[in-house]
Amino acid sequence: MLKNNNWLIPYFEGKPDMWNTKPPLMIWMQVICSKIFGYSELAMRLPSAIAAFLLVLYLQYFVKRYLNNFWFGLITCIVLVTSYGYINVHSTRTGDYDSLLCLFLVVYVLSYFLYLEHKNKRDLLFFFVALILAVLTKSIQGLLFLPALFIYTLMDKKFFIFKDLNVYKGIALFVFTIGTYYLLREMYNPGYLNAVWENELGGRYMNTVEEHTGEFLFYYNMLLKHHFKEWIWLVPIGFIIGISFRNILFRKLTYFSALISLSYWLIISSSKTKLEWYEIPLFPFLAMIIAMGIFGIFYYLLIEPKLKTIFLFPVMSFLFLISLSYVPYTKMVDKVYLPKEYPWDEEFYQLSYYLKHALGKLEETRAYNICYDGYHAHILFYLNQLNDLGQNIGFKDWVFLEKGDLIIASQSNVKQYIEQYYIYELLSENKTIKKYRIIDLKC
Template sequence: MAGDARRLQLPDLWNCKPPLWPWLLAVSFKLLGPTELGLRLPAALAALATTLVVYRAGRRWLGSWEGGLLAALILLTSAGYVQEHVTRTGDFDALLTLWTTLGALTWLRYLAEGRSRHAWQAGLFFFLAAFTKGVAGLLFGPGLLLATFALGQGQRLRRPAPWLAVLGLLAGLAAWYAVREHAATGYLQAVWEFELGGPALNQLEGHTTEVYWYLTSLMEVKFMFWLVPALLAGLLGWWLPAGSPGRLLARFVVCVAGSLMVILAFTQTRLPWYDAPIYPLLALLTASGLLQMARAVAAQQHWRPGPAARLAAVALVVALPYWAQCRTLARFFDRRYEVPSLLVGNHLRHQATTLPAVRSYYLAEDSIFNDSPTFYKAAMERQAGHRIVRVPPRKIAETPTGQLVVVCGAALRRAWERKYRTQLVLQTDSCVTLRLNARP
């Protein structure tokens, strides 16, 4: 933070998202310090809350605890949800997905029950979603409108509650954007450039993908194990008896998730985590289809399985996707041994413990886009009062002799040793602290 709750850092406008997520991170860092736990705990708690929401929604709409458990486990075994920038890192999208899931399911309750408080609650949740990640929090809107008519509930829109909720949402967002523009003129232009017109109309930063990219990702990786059951559930559930929970859920999820996929397909800048909000809804749809098939088979065979048998059946269904997810997470963990700069945090902590007198040094950068060294640099400066200067590869030769430099990776170390005679001060894995002596 820049010491001002309205802004992240002066005078940068590159991150033009609203401040709810940075505020939560600031609170977490205040309580836990600038640590990995402080960075990742808010996202982990948001993911846990989303999983519990899916479980409760499954119990409600699928009519049993095993339906809720199956939906929650499907979500946790979906590679599109448990991935970088969503639940695996301290980014915006885990919290965004929590709010959009709550908002969508609360709107479904409004359509089913007609209680005004559910419309107000849905408006609040979508305000929080937009206050987390701007326009991304509102992309369910067209799908919610389509679902309203697909469920035959257009009369719900003739009540004042939904429109007053929308008005309150827009008023709250307008107030924020006005305050933020006043704090730093040019903010609204940055919002257009980096969040609205820029990503929608242009493929920014080299993210060149085809219009069907999200669909193929869904089939090949992100929802690979569950896509066929989800499609069957949507197809069969669409024609269930009117008013049945299965029909309401199926039509709702097909409209909302399908609309978001279409919007993302025609947005020019496409990133892997943009579709994260659909996975809780798809998990519920998939669980609905699997549960209906299981009940049909049980009825035909005159089976009356007890709780233990039903639990075993759920475990059997998710066993293979769960194993695959564990393997994916293991590969994710192993990346720290493939990208040397991911080890810099451990080295800096070890250095602070074993060499407490070392408080001023340089930190060598590689050419890989990676925020990890940036985080650990800031953490050590705040925790230990270190003075750290980052050195990109093009400025290696400009570093004064006699100084200490932290270098991670054999290739980067060789680049420094071509420019200086060095003395090894400390080593952990492929990270070293070198003293720069005379030039060769």
Template sequence: MKYQEFVLRKLSLTGAIVLILWVCWYNLGGMTIRLWDESRMAINALEMYESRHYWVTTFEHQPDLWNTKPPLMIWLQVLSLHIFGVHDWALRIPAALAATATFTAIFHFCYRRLNNFWLGIFSVVVLATSVGYVREHITRTGDFDPLLILWLVLASLNFFIFLEHNRTRSLYATFIFFGLAVCTKGVAGLIFAPGVLLYTIYRRQLKRLLTNPHTYIGLLLFLAIALPYYFIREHYNPGYLMAVRENELGGRFLKAKEGHNHPWYWYLNLVATELYVEWWPVFFLGLVFLWIERRSDTLMNKGVIYAAILAISYFTIMSAAQTKLVWYVAPVFPFAAIVVAYTICFIGRKVYLESAKIWRIGQPVLPVFILFVVVHNIYNELYLADRHNNLSDINYYIRDKFMAEKDKRNMFVLAPGYQPHVWWYTRVAAKQGQKIVHDSSVKIKAGDRVLVSKGEYMDTVTSRYEVDTLYHTNFIGVFDIKCKKQL
């Protein structure tokens, strides 16, 4: 290896490491706890942390039969709370660790198993700038999905190593990681299995797999990891298995839940307009290049074909599901990143090695394009994504004003509906001796301090009472109640 290339590789690897750490760890506690899954999991983890009852997840101190996922991620969050204390960022440390490990696994696979350093570097860069992966609910928040994606990536990559290198321990690792994926998010941990099977058939290795006794030992190992929690939970919480069957085993796939019904092309539109704007054309170009090099039998081409099959098969399955949510498509992006990185390497080889005139237009354009995507997407997701909105403004006030200033005066929160992201902060405030009452039915009186969400409650407060306005935005108001107005 020439000295110049050695230096370039070291600089590129250093840059990739900085990028990974930046994406996964920068300002981890900056955003308040998000509504929906993260906040519900936060309540699950806090109640488990306080009660030290680890088999049954609870919500408002009752068995949680809405969130029926096995609690591997919640256990890790509870461990983090025990180590670091009750903080927003402590809830997100397991997610950040899982995302960091995912980047590392992708790079190691491309470099060490596919024997292409630059494929690994560009895969990391592409994944780090994939909005569908580097966003809240995935890399940036304490949800199930980053840990699920880690296990799916490790399981899938180990299966490729087994097929191409005949390593039995990699086959066992495949079953172990699929078992951990089920322990993280139930049946969602198996959705890559059809893609794995398709690649096995494509490589004409199905007979070898089915006649290998280690396959069946591995299957037993998978069952030993994936199933016990379900029966333990049913023992302590009768009715749990019925709730799992309703929520996971056909429920969300066969019928739309909670109004999340969208047409089959919804994910395609989302990828093209929001989640993968810069990279989806490059992905499809990569499929064209794979076809051009279809006669190539290199390990890299096999690995990229495998990644493409996994990405396309998973995307197809999720598009057929009736319940569609933005984060359901997130496991596609690590494998799509490998295909996009292959495209970049293919163009780079043509430009810099073969010096074909038809490719020379890419010489100045490609590096500038990649740099633009890196800066643009990371700036948007790490800096602008923290902007306040009507769902989070209450949280920012409670955390960054009321709690940060150690305000000892009681405050009433008048905000209707399901708001576990607010309940998390009311409980954390109570731990530090501050009292926040979140009850929309409370009868306010002179001397009370109230935090009101925009809408009927704000109109009621300001029209019926004389108030001192302490804080006001487009979404919330904080008032000291002086007296009732004379009507």
């Protein structure tokens, strides 16, 4: 898109991308960042980081409007940004769709909640705008909170919404905007709608795609054992305290957050295709439930009339908050500033590291070809940068190498094939990276 200026159809290796069929809102943002900052890792990842920052600001804005309470918003944000699965790859730290999607999902869900409470047309407008942007970010996944919103509307007996003309105007705006994009895409990229159906609708939900399978409790176990293990034990405590508040606003928000979380979890758990980053939209709502419990104790220690005159209790309230968040926070700092690479990731990432390093030593890659088995978009990013600098480097099938080829390989199976079937000169070896000159095919 940065090179061909086709803002409607994303391309992959010179052809319309029919594998990644998501609308291109995230790609638009990355292209804009590339025009401003240059084609770089920063440009790819900045939209995700900005989305995370805006989500934190929006949560504070929402809490201020609905509860008029700074501390509850702060606690919610602390829980969110110390959630291992939220500050993670494929979320806030990489150039993927899910951080941006999470922002728009939270905005439209909480805007709808505010509209039910206050009947402010501005909230309804925010709901539909964010809903449109969520779908333009990640297609069908942007709609997965709607069933819970419908159920909550019925449970809370907010039947006025079905008679509100502005709601139907918003639906018309949504259908027109999303329909226009998909029809234009199909017009200029025939077969796109069929690819969407196979990849995103019936195909991904009803069938296992690319062997990404798992049991029904896949996401529960992921939260429990990995991505939310420092906080998840507080979810039931937060729910019980939340529904016990005298203030009905806290009780309603607790029930609402629990319904949203449960509904979304059931939907993604029922899908045949399971990927760990599908759980990302859960974190803000689980954070609010947990914040109910922490805030309940914090507020009692800080404000309770019988205790607030005693200096010790305000101090204890802050110590309580710090003690709960200390371990998750320090783990997050270590994760961000002292990242650890698992042994099973070394082979996958080593070639990317090598090519990134080669940007400063161009003679190391000039006129080489890369032999790589599998999806290689993470490598293509650096390869494109090298070719922009005149390196003339590309991919080549290791089965059809020719005399004189200069080859870079990092995967065990590829290196084994080259060494078994070709006469070669090993030019260099660095960790998992080997550079070969092909002399001839073995007889």
